[in-house]
Amino acid sequence: MTFRKLNLWVAVAALLFGAIIRSVAAGEVNAAVAANFTAPAEQIVALFQKESGHTVKLSFGSSGKFTAQIKEGAPFDVFLAADEKTPRILEEAGLAVANSRFIYALGKLVLWSAKPGYVDDKGAVLKNGSYNKLAYADPKLAPYGLAAKETLEALGLWSAVQSKLVTGESIGQTYQFAATGNAELAFIALSQITKDGKVTEGSWWLVPANLYNPIRQSAVQLSAAKDPAAAKAFLDFLKSDKAVAIIRSFGYELP
Amino acid sequence: MENTLDPADLQAVWLTLKLASVTTLFLLFIATPLAWWLAHSRKWYKGAVAALVALPLVLPPSVLGFYLLLLMGPHGLVGSLTSALHLGRLPFSFAGLVVGSVLFSLPFAVQPIQNAFEATGKRPLEVASTLRAGSWDRFFSVALPLARPGFITAIILAFAHTVGEFGVVLMLGGNIPGETRVLSVDIYNHVEAMEYGTAQLLAGGMVLFSFVVLLTLYFTSGKLLKVSR
Numbered sequence: 001m002t003f004r005k006l007n008l009w010v011a012v013a014a015l016l017f018g019a020i021i022r023s024v025a026a027g028e029v030n031a032a033v034a035a036n037f038t039a040p041a042e043q044i045v046a047l048f049q050k051e052s053g054h055t056v057k058l059s060f061g062s063s064g065k066f067t068a069q070i071k072e073g074a075p076f077d078v079f080l081a082a083d084e085k086t087p088r089i090l091e092e093a094g095l096a097v098a099n100s101r102f103i104y105a106l107g108k109l110v111l112w113s114a115k116p117g118y119v120d121d122k123g124a125v126l127k128n129g130s131y132n133k134l135a136y137a138d139p140k141l142a143p144y145g146l147a148a149k150e151t152l153e154a155l156g157l158w159s160a161v162q163s164k165l166v167t168g169e170s171i172g173q174t175y176q177f178a179a180t181g182n183a184e185l186a187f188i189a190l191s192q193i194t195k196d197g198k199v200t201e202g203s204w205w206l207v208p209a210n211l212y213n214p215i216r217q218s219a220v221q222l223s224a225a226k227d228p229a230a231a232k233a234f235l236d237f238l239k240s241d242k243a244v245a246i247i248r249s250f251g252y253e254l255p
Numbered sequence: 256m257e258n259t260l261d262p263a264d265l266q267a268v269w270l271t272l273k274l275a276s277v278t279t280l281f282l283l284f285i286a287t288p289l290a291w292w293l294a295h296s297r298k299w300y301k302g303a304v305a306a307l308v309a310l311p312l313v314l315p316p317s318v319l320g321f322y323l324l325l326l327m328g329p330h331g332l333v334g335s336l337t338s339a340l341h342l343g344r345l346p347f348s349f350a351g352l353v354v355g356s357v358l359f360s361l362p363f364a365v366q367p368i369q370n371a372f373e374a375t376g377k378r379p380l381e382v383a384s385t386l387r388a389g390s391w392d393r394f395f396s397v398a399l400p401l402a403r404p405g406f407i408t409a410i411i412l413a414f415a416h417t418v419g420e421f422g423v424v425l426m427l428g429g430n431i432p433g434e435t436r437v438l439s440v441d442i443y444n445h446v447e448a449m450e451y452g453t454a455q456l457l458a459g460g461m462v463l464f465s466f467v468v469l470l471t472l473y474f475t476s477g478k479l480l481k482v483s484r
Contacts, residue, residue: 065447133347138430140448166347166429169447177429181329182346 026053027230030075032066033058034082034217035172036107036144036189040250041080047246048237054230062170064141070095070222077225078235080217082107082171083143087220097228100221104238105252107215108190109147111205114181123205125185126157134164135183137174144171147212148187154211178202190251197249216255260456266433267441268460274349274437275417278356279364282413283406285357286364290405291398293365294372309362316359316422323355323427347429352437355423363412371405372398411472418465 033041038060045056059066063081070076070090079096081087084103090096111126113119125131137145145167152158168174171189178186190206193199219238225231237243244254293305311319326333327345334344345351379401383393399406421439428435430444438461445454 062447064449068447068449071449132344133429135429138444138447140444166431169425169430169444176324177346180324182324182327182344183429 026055027227027233029054029056029077029225029227029230029234031056031058031078031080031234032070032074032076033060033080034063034066035060035142035170036082036191037080037105037217038172038192039195040105040191040246040252043246044238044243047242048234052230052233052237054233056234060170060172062137062141063143064138065170073224075224075226076222077227077231078219078221080104080219080238081143082215082217083146084216084218085143087218090220090222095223097221097223097225100232100235101218102235102239103216103255104219105217105247106255107144107147107217108209108251108253109144109151109187109207109212109215110190110193111185111207112175112178112188112193112202113185113204114179114202115184116203118184119203119205121205123155123207125205126152126155126161129160129164131184132164133166133177133183133185134161135166135168135174135177135186137168137171137187141169142171142174143215143217144187144189145174147207147215150212151187151207194249194251197251199251217252260453263432263436264441264453264457267436267438268457270349270433270436271418271438274352274356275414277353278360278417279410279413281353281357282360282364283410286361286368286409286413290365290368290372291394293369308365311359312362316420317426319359320355320423320426323351323358323423327351327354327427346427347431347435349434351427352424352435355427356417356420359420359423360413360416363416364409367405367408367412368402369405371402374405375401407472407475411469415465415469418461 031041031045038058041058041060045058049055059076063083063086066074066076066079066081067086067089070079071093079087079090087096087101091098091101111119111123113125119125126134136148139145139149149158152161166177166183168177168186171192174186175188175192177183178188187207190199190204193201193204219235221228221231221235247254289308293301293308324346325331327337328334329338329344337344345354375398379397380393383397388396419439420437421443424435424437424440425443428437428440430436430440436444438457442454442457442461445451445457
């Protein structure tokens with residue numbers, strides 16, 4: 001009995017010791033990630049953790065929210081934004097490491113419905129107006145929301161759809177409104193409905209790139225990073241061929 | 256930093272007051288019979304009903320909001336029903352927020368009224384009965400006036416709790432100006448958009464308003480309590 005107990009204690013001690021050794025060698029990265037990049041980020045992180053031994057903790061939300069939080073001292077080490085502007089603002093404020101900013105993906109906007117066959121491949125459903133609600137992300141907070149607004153303006157429909165618009169606080173909530181069927185249509189990111197290079201659910205219209213300003217999703221290393229080496233290693237991995245392959249499989253392009 | 260309130264902000268203030276008032280009114284009609292039943296019933300399932308009523312105290316608003324979104328959606332039970340009755344759908348509408356708020360604040364209205372009914376006990380009703388008062392008469396002339404402190408507490412709590420509601424509205428509302436953009440969501444958006452000046456103006460105003468309302472209600476209820484005793 002006592003021997004068994006002793007054995008148990010030895011095992012626990014060994015485990016703890018092992019954990020301590022690992023934590024000395026491996027760093028931790030806290031990453032703020034734009035909601036549209038949720039799925040690819042999870043895949044990339046899984047691969048990165050296996051190869052580097054570092055751990056990455058992911059937080060998902062709108063770029064606007066993260067910028068405000070980082071300005072107020074949120075403990076993030078890297079920021080994967082949905083646009084080019086917010087990381088630049090942080091860089092100019094001295095909150096991001098100079099010259100660490102790069103475009104990791106070019107975002108694609110889609111008009112999507114959870115109903116198969118509801119959205120045609122020219123987006124004419126927007127004009128015939130038989131739908132009740134059109135969801136988009138708050139253009140002040142989410143770059144995909146801004147792109148949606150630009151698209152509606154370019155199509156001359158902005159004032160016509162006002163009474164039908166519902167606003168998600170991030171592109172994630174916007175998707176949720178449409179996925180539950182509460183909004184028939186939603187402007188979301190292609191990456192949200194793409195898996196392994198294919199769209200499998202609902203119906204969609206890939207919005208032509210000339211209707212909105214390019215969504216240059218940029219990443220940046222933050223000055224407050226506790227472990228700058230681990231943060232840099234993660235950003236370098238984001239540029240690697242393996243990561244780029246994952247990013248492309250979700251429908252993004254690269255510059 | 257922008258420090259101005261635009262008409263949309265004032266609209267949010269008005270909408271919040273409207274939502275809190277309508278919700279409180281509905282809650283009084285729903286909570287009174289429910290509280291009466293809970294105070295007097297001896298049914299075996301009374302415990303289950305009481306637990307169900309208290310559930311919103313424990314559940315995070317995100318859980319409640321998420322389930323309501325599913326229930327009221329086109330594939331949900333409530334959503335199919337409202338569509339079949341040609342009432343349209345509840346999410347992203349003021350009516351939807353009222354339903355959500357009523358559920359969310361239900362325990363805050365039921366429990367004080369139930370406590371008041373229980374505190375009154377059976378005796379005054381029995382006395383009234385010997386004076387040949389009918390059951391409705393006993394309820395309106397005896398039970399209700401005696402339970403007045405409980406009703407006042409219920410009104411204060413239901414109103415205040417609805418003004419302070421955020422999670423359910425965020426999940427259900429869709430942030431439509433004049434329809435579902437209440438003050439708490441409006442402030443959240445201003446903070447997210449880094450318009451701290453406007454956010455502070457609204458948030459400060461809300462703190463002041465809530466304090467004054469509660470203070471006024473507590474003072475008047477104090478007076479009413481004395482009268483009723």
